[in-house]
Amino acid sequence: MRGFLSDNNSGTHPKILKAIEECNIDHELPYGEDIYTEKAIEKIREIFGKNVDVYFVTTGTAANVVGLSGLIRPFDGVICADTAHINVDECGAFERFSGSKLLYVPNRDGKLYIEDIEKFLHSIGDEHQVQPRVISITQCTEVGTVYTIDEIKRLADFAHENNLYLHVDGARIANAIVSLNTNFRELITDTGVDLLSFGGTKNGMMIGEAIISFNPEISKNFKFIRKQGMQLVSKMRFISSQFIAYLEDDLWKKNAINANEMAKYLEEKLKEIKGVDLCRNVEANILFINIPLEWLEPLEKIYPLYEEYGQIRLVTSFDTNREDVDKFINTIKKISSK
Numbered sequence: 001m002r003g004f005l006s007d008n009n010s011g012t013h014p015k016i017l018k019a020i021e022e023c024n025i026d027h028e029l030p031y032g033e034d035i036y037t038e039k040a041i042e043k044i045r046e047i048f049g050k051n052v053d054v055y056f057v058t059t060g061t062a063a064n065v066v067g068l069s070g071l072i073r074p075f076d077g078v079i080c081a082d083t084a085h086i087n088v089d090e091c092g093a094f095e096r097f098s099g100s101k102l103l104y105v106p107n108r109d110g111k112l113y114i115e116d117i118e119k120f121l122h123s124i125g126d127e128h129q130v131q132p133r134v135i136s137i138t139q140c141t142e143v144g145t146v147y148t149i150d151e152i153k154r155l156a157d158f159a160h161e162n163n164l165y166l167h168v169d170g171a172r173i174a175n176a177i178v179s180l181n182t183n184f185r186e187l188i189t190d191t192g193v194d195l196l197s198f199g200g201t202k203n204g205m206m207i208g209e210a211i212i213s214f215n216p217e218i219s220k221n222f223k224f225i226r227k228q229g230m231q232l233v234s235k236m237r238f239i240s241s242q243f244i245a246y247l248e249d250d251l252w253k254k255n256a257i258n259a260n261e262m263a264k265y266l267e268e269k270l271k272e273i274k275g276v277d278l279c280r281n282v283e284a285n286i287l288f289i290n291i292p293l294e295w296l297e298p299l300e301k302i303y304p305l306y307e308e309y310g311q312i313r314l315v316t317s318f319d320t321n322r323e324d325v326d327k328f329i330n331t332i333k334k335i336s337s338k
């Protein structure tokens with residue numbers, strides 16, 4: 001069933017599958033010592049900068065938890081929005097693995113702002129309180145909004161002025177890049193981000209994420225933390241080869257463009273249906289809507305739905321097409337007519 005429950009529901013792009021198949025032909029050295037991992041790191045350095053450190057892991061949760069754990073001490077905390085994936089959807093993995101604390105604050109349209117963070121600064125140096133150490137934001141946010149380049153730069157500057165780091169959970173970073181009509185270097189490297197969880201599984205990859213450090217000093221122990229975190233994959237080439245295909249010929253961009261454009265198309269069609277309330281303008285590939293309660297049960301019998309923050313979340317994917325959208329819209333129209 002092709003629907004809009006999540007971009008995790010989509011399959012794997014054929015070029016990614018081909019890359020996996022091709023790296024399966026011969027034997028290679030394990031644990032990232034293979035030619036595919038070397039080439040993937042080179043490609044990532046081409047788009048982010050030659051001095052970045054790259055560590056491949058299996059999941060977005062692993063990227064967030066292993067990466068953040070490398071930045072903090074046991075008495076430190078990570079400041080995030082209450083809606084952040086690390087706070088809501090990772091089953092307390094960060095706290096358990098790192099032994100440190102999340103310091104979450106109410107989001108404003110999914111985002112964190114400096115004035116939301118400042119209240120934690122008074123605890124710096126106080127031995128009775130958790131020490132703020134990292135600011136973590138999500139791009140795109142969990143409610144589908146997108147941080148601008150200036151917003152990220154302001155957060156990075158604020159972090160560094162106060163001896164903090166800035167981490168970006170980039171599970172949908174490609175959709176944000178396309179939304180802002182920018183590039184990876186301009187949005188992440190040049191703004192001063194310290195650590196990025198670079199995701200591709202929501203945009204056509206099968207499995208795997210990359211932890212990207214923009215400060216070699218903070219990542220000097222990452223290889224040990226990754227191993228302790230059970231993320232040093234023996235046949236790592238099956239992850240890294242995907243990144244080669246993902247980054248070659250801007251496949252990541254083509255996939256994200258389609259997902260974003262289909263979200264806009266879905267938005268346009270939903271506006272035509274009386275009774276459907278769009279909760280905010282579409283910025284990337286996530287929509288939130290409200291519908292009459294009596295529509296919900298019959299719609300869920302046909303399309304699995306995800307309710308979040310009291311609203312229905314709809315997510316378009318790299319392989320969503322107009323026919324998928326039209327079928328969904330026609331279903332809602334039939335239900336509403338009854």
